[in-house]
Amino acid sequence: MWPTEDDVRRRFAAARTGRTLAEAALEPLSFADRLAAAVAARESQVCLGLDPDPAKLEAPGGAGDHAEATGVAVADACRRLIEAAAPSCVAAKPQLACFERLGAPGWAALAATVTAAREAGLLVIADGKRGDVPVSAAAYGQALVGSTPVPGGEVAGLGADAFTTNPLLGADALDTMVEAAEAAGAGVFALVRTSNPGAADVLDLPTDAGPVWERLAALVAERSARLAGDGAGEGLSGMGAVVGATEPAHLARARELMPAAIFLLPGVGAQGGDAAELGIAFSAHPASALVTASRSIAEAEDPAAAAERLREVTASIAPGP
Amino acid sequence: MWPTEDDVRRRFAAARTGRTLAEAALEPLSFADRLAAAVAARESQVCLGLDPDPAKLEAPGGAGDHAEATGVAVADACRRLIEAAAPSCVAAKPQLACFERLGAPGWAALAATVTAAREAGLLVIADGKRGDVPVSAAAYGQALVGSTPVPGGEVAGLGADAFTTNPLLGADALDTMVEAAEAAGAGVFALVRTSNPGAADVLDLPTDAGPVWERLAALVAERSARLAGDGAGEGLSGMGAVVGATEPAHLARARELMPAAIFLLPGVGAQGGDAAELGIAFSAHPASALVTASRSIAEAEDPAAAAERLREVTASIAPGP
Numbered sequence: 001m002w003p004t005e006d007d008v009r010r011r012f013a014a015a016r017t018g019r020t021l022a023e024a025a026l027e028p029l030s031f032a033d034r035l036a037a038a039v040a041a042r043e044s045q046v047c048l049g050l051d052p053d054p055a056k057l058e059a060p061g062g063a064g065d066h067a068e069a070t071g072v073a074v075a076d077a078c079r080r081l082i083e084a085a086a087p088s089c090v091a092a093k094p095q096l097a098c099f100e101r102l103g104a105p106g107w108a109a110l111a112a113t114v115t116a117a118r119e120a121g122l123l124v125i126a127d128g129k130r131g132d133v134p135v136s137a138a139a140y141g142q143a144l145v146g147s148t149p150v151p152g153g154e155v156a157g158l159g160a161d162a163f164t165t166n167p168l169l170g171a172d173a174l175d176t177m178v179e180a181a182e183a184a185g186a187g188v189f190a191l192v193r194t195s196n197p198g199a200a201d202v203l204d205l206p207t208d209a210g211p212v213w214e215r216l217a218a219l220v221a222e223r224s225a226r227l228a229g230d231g232a233g234e235g236l237s238g239m240g241a242v243v244g245a246t247e248p249a250h251l252a253r254a255r256e257l258m259p260a261a262i263f264l265l266p267g268v269g270a271q272g273g274d275a276a277e278l279g280i281a282f283s284a285h286p287a288s289a290l291v292t293a294s295r296s297i298a299e300a301e302d303p304a305a306a307a308e309r310l311r312e313v314t315a316s317i318a319p320g321p
Numbered sequence: 322m323w324p325t326e327d328d329v330r331r332r333f334a335a336a337r338t339g340r341t342l343a344e345a346a347l348e349p350l351s352f353a354d355r356l357a358a359a360v361a362a363r364e365s366q367v368c369l370g371l372d373p374d375p376a377k378l379e380a381p382g383g384a385g386d387h388a389e390a391t392g393v394a395v396a397d398a399c400r401r402l403i404e405a406a407a408p409s410c411v412a413a414k415p416q417l418a419c420f421e422r423l424g425a426p427g428w429a430a431l432a433a434t435v436t437a438a439r440e441a442g443l444l445v446i447a448d449g450k451r452g453d454v455p456v457s458a459a460a461y462g463q464a465l466v467g468s469t470p471v472p473g474g475e476v477a478g479l480g481a482d483a484f485t486t487n488p489l490l491g492a493d494a495l496d497t498m499v500e501a502a503e504a505a506g507a508g509v510f511a512l513v514r515t516s517n518p519g520a521a522d523v524l525d526l527p528t529d530a531g532p533v534w535e536r537l538a539a540l541v542a543e544r545s546a547r548l549a550g551d552g553a554g555e556g557l558s559g560m561g562a563v564v565g566a567t568e569p570a571h572l573a574r575a576r577e578l579m580p581a582a583i584f585l586l587p588g589v590g591a592q593g594g595d596a597a598e599l600g601i602a603f604s605a606h607p608a609s610a611l612v613t614a615s616r617s618i619a620e621a622e623d624p625a626a627a628a629e630r631l632r633e634v635t636a637s638i639a640p641g642p
Contacts, residue, residue, distance in 0.1 A: 051457070054471040070471045097453060097460035100421075101469045102476050103432060108425040129453050131487060132418060133517040133587075136372070139418035148422045150375040150391045155423050166452060168489040168512065170519030191489065196454040198491030205528045205536055212533060215526060266454075 028185025031162050031238035032229030032262065032287070035123060035187070038090040039287040040232065045314040046307060047091040047125065047264065049294025050078050050113060051098045071105025075112040082113070085297055085307035086120035091161075093264075093292055096128035114158055123161040125264065129191060131166030134176040141180025162187030164242055164264070167216050178223050178239065187227060187238030187262065192216045192254060195244025195267030213250070217241065217257040224260045235285050237261055243281065245274075245291070251281040263289040268296070268310075275313045282319035349506025352483050352559035353550030353583065353608070356444060356508070359411040360608040361553065366635040367628060368412040368446065368585065370615025371399050371434060372419045392426025395419075396433040403434070406618055406628035407441035412482075414585075414613055417449035435479055444482040446585065446611075450512060452487030455497040462501025483508030485563055485585070488537050499544050499560065508548060508559030508583065513537045513575060516565025516588030534571070538562065538578040545581045556606050558582055564602065566595075566612070572602040584610040589617070589631075596634045603640035 039045055052074045082092060092113075099110035117124045130140040139148075144163045147154040165177045167190045174190065181188045193203055193213040203213040220241050227238035240262035243254045254263070260283070268275050268291050281289045291314050293307075300306035360366055373395045403413060413434075420431040438445050451461040460469075465484045468475040486498045488511045495511065502509045514524055514534040524534040541562050548559035561583035564575045575584070581604070589596050589612050602610045612635050614628075621627035 051460075054469060054476070057472060066471055066474045067476045070469075070476055095453075095457055095460070097451070097457045097464060100428070101460050101464035101478060103464075103479070104425040104429040107421070107428045111424060129451070129487075130418070132416075132450050133515060134519075136416055136418045139372075139416070139422050143418060143422035143424075148375060148391075150387055151378060153387045155375070155388045155391055157422060158424070166450075166487050166489055168487055168523055169515050169517060170522030170524070172517055172519030174519070194454060194490050196490060196493055198455075198493030198495070201491030201540070202489055202533065202536060203491070205530075205533060207526045207528050207533075212523065212526060212528075215523060219522070 029231070030185055030227065030229050030233060031123070031181070031187030032227065032233030032236040033231040034161065034233075035090065035262065036229060036231075036233035036236060036285070036287040038121070038123060042088070042090055043315045044088055044090050044311040045286065045290055045317070046089040046311050047093050047290040047292040048082065048085050048089045048122070048297060048307065049266070049292050050081065050092055050094040051294045051298070052077055053098070054102065067102050067105045071102050071109040074099070074102065074106070075109035078109070078113040079116040081298055081303055082116050082120050082122065084304040086122055088304070088307035088311035089122055091123040091125055091290060092117035093125040093127045095294075096126060111158060114160065124159075125187075125189065126158055126160035126163040129164045129166045131169055131173060131177075133169060134172050137173050137176035138180065141177055144180070145184040145186040146180050160186065162189060162238065162240070164189045164191065166191050167219055171219060174219060174223070178226055181238065182226055187240055189240040189242050189262075189264045190216065190220050192220060192241040193243050193247065193250045195246040199244065214253070214257060217254060220261055221258045224258070228260065233287060235260060235283070236287055240264060242266065245278060245281075248277050248280060251278070255281060255283060259283060262287065264292060265289055266292045268293050275310060276317070279317045279319055282317060284319055288319075350552070351506050351548065351550050351554060352444070352502070352508030353548065353554030353557040354552040355482065355554075356411065356583065357550060357552070357554035357557060357606070357608040359442070359444060363409070363411055364636045365409055365411050365632040366607065366610060366612055366638070367410040367632050368414050368611040368613040369403065369406050369410045369443070369618060369628065370587070370613050371402070371413055371415040372615045372619070373399055374419070375423065388423050388426045392423050392430040395423065395427070396430035399430070399434040400437040402619055402624055403437050403441050403443065405625040407443055409625070409628035409632035410443060412444040412446055412611055413438035414446040414448045416615070417447060432479060435481065446508075446510065447479055447481035447484040450485045450487045452490055452494060454490060455493050458494050458497035459501065462498055465501070466505040466507040467501050481507065483510060483559065483561070485510045485512065487512050488540055492540060495540060495544070499547055502559065503547055508561055510561040510563050510583075510585045511537065511541050513541060513562040514564050514568065514571045516567040520565065535574070535578060538575060541582055542579050545579070549581065554608060556581060556604070557608055561585060563587065566599060569598050569601060572599070576602055576604060580604060583608065585613060586610055587613045589614050596631060597638070600638045600640050603638060605640055609640075
């Protein structure tokens with residue numbers, strides 16, 4: 001299915017921008033365009049959160065290296081969950097912490113999970129919330145959406161379609177991540193207002209120009225044009241924002257400050273957010289927000305049905321307050 | 322060498338706190354105490370930054386899997402650098418981004434590098450600047466200083482002595498990282514004021530109670546007692562702070578706000594900071610600050626000599642302005 005859709009979207013993008021098909025084929029299609037096409041095709045705004053808890057898996061067979069066996073079991077569990085839920089979703093969001101706690105076998109499981117998600121037609125959002133000074137941020141870009149030059153070749157990174165990032169270190173650090181995304185046709189979701197109770201401690205601190213999180217929103221909006229869609233995702237930007245779904249009061253203001261940003265909305269389900277109240281986070285474009293659900297799908301008796309129920313809710317969301 | 326030193330320090334700690342040796346032996350010695358003992362033994366406050374750039378390595382032999390071969394070459398290069406520089410250093414700080422861009426082989430190289438650093442008598446500070454909502458922060462704690470329960474056992478994490486963390490998400494997220502450190506006798510370095518030019522964009526935003534970074538400093542100071550040393554490190558806390566050495570103007574104020582915190586001072590050497598001007602960052606305790614140097618040691622013609630020169634500078638720093 002994907003090659004055909006890709007081709008259609010590429011033609012669409014080329015036609016709108018006056019590029020020849022050959023020119024368009026040389027550039028990666030932007031994340032905003034890929035997401036918009038996927039949302040249209042599946043009538044879904046659901047992002048499947050992948051936060052595997054190895055303790056809940058059945059015991060991996062045999063003795064030997066716990067880490068190796070657990071890594072394989074985690075990858076299997078993620079693949080099964082993806083296969084069940086993918087038809088109702090457009091993206092998968094692996095939580096990197098849950099994989100890297102298993103060391104190298106965990107990172108191998110992460111790579112296998114990314115592959116499984118792509119094979120199921122999902123865009124992959126690597127949720128590591130990385131952020132560092134520019135020289136180190138560039139290395140994270142290589143890890144997530146790029147590749148690393150080595151003697152005699154390149155080592156491919158994770159190949160994600162987008163990633164989350166922590167913007168505390170300011171514009172130069174964020175710009176390094178955005179550059180990596182631009183080069184790869186990827187998206188970036190900067191933390192703007194998270195869904196945990198403690199988020200208020202720093203993000204809501206009042207400044208002359210509003211709370212700190214509104215300054216982070218401004219950093220996002222200022223970079224909107226750099227990751228803008230120019231095809232199916234026109235009017236959207238892959239310079240996106242993480243805005244917790246547990247605080248609908250913030251969503252309207254966030255949309256006002258970041259009109260083009262794709263929002264990643266965690267906190268639905270287990271964390272208490274209600275998907276039906278999220279219309280306020282959407283712009284007119286149906287791909288302007290993704291509703292992320294992890295435990296409420298993974299721990300459901302029937303994950304496929306749980307994902308489909310959430311898809312129906314998102315498909316019925318009317319944008320606006 | 323370490324077992325004997327450990328024993329001495331443990332006796333010292335037990336004697337000061339009135340615990341029996343048997344009681345003290347059941348608890349991990351705190352990071353502040355381990356660091357204070359190492360600083361005293363080596364008369365050094367140097368932290369060796371490990372930011373391996375695979376492109377600068379000699380070509381790994383043979384064809385085959387670039388990532389595997391590069392991971393092995395990176396681990397070898399880090400081991401050689403550690404063996405050369407360790408006698409003049411007390412800690413090593415692997416930059417996680419530089420390893421994880423090589424995927425699972427990179428994580429294996431990271432684990433090997435941690436082992437090599439510990440064998441050389443260095444404390445290990447895992448520099449990943451992780452930060453997330455509590456449920457995910459707990460997984461990072463397992464990855465860095467804890468272990469992960471799995472069916473039939475546990476998978477050990479990286480076994481670092483301390484780690485860096487990004488406190489943007491507030492008290493509950495930070496507390497989860499501190500809890501992981503408490504359980505492991507580890508230290509935590511929260512980003513307070515970094516050394517990149519863009520740091521001013523968010524961290525210096527003025528609020529009613531001073532710039533944002535001073536609020537982060539308050540979050541650190543409020544947690545000081547939880548990771549306090551009670552032996553050689555008495556008066557210090559492993560609830561530490563990353564404060565860029567490129568802005569000495571911030572250092573005096575940071576020390577005022579965080580009197581017990583161990584400071585991690587990046588930015589010396591290649592980034593422009595001058596180690597000789599760092600006395601202002603120190604409290605009276607010689608282990609109250611670590612001077613981190615990466616490229617200025619790794620890329621020196623003689624890394625051992627470069628590390629020793631920096632050790633001599635740090636040993637001659639007079640605390641105070």
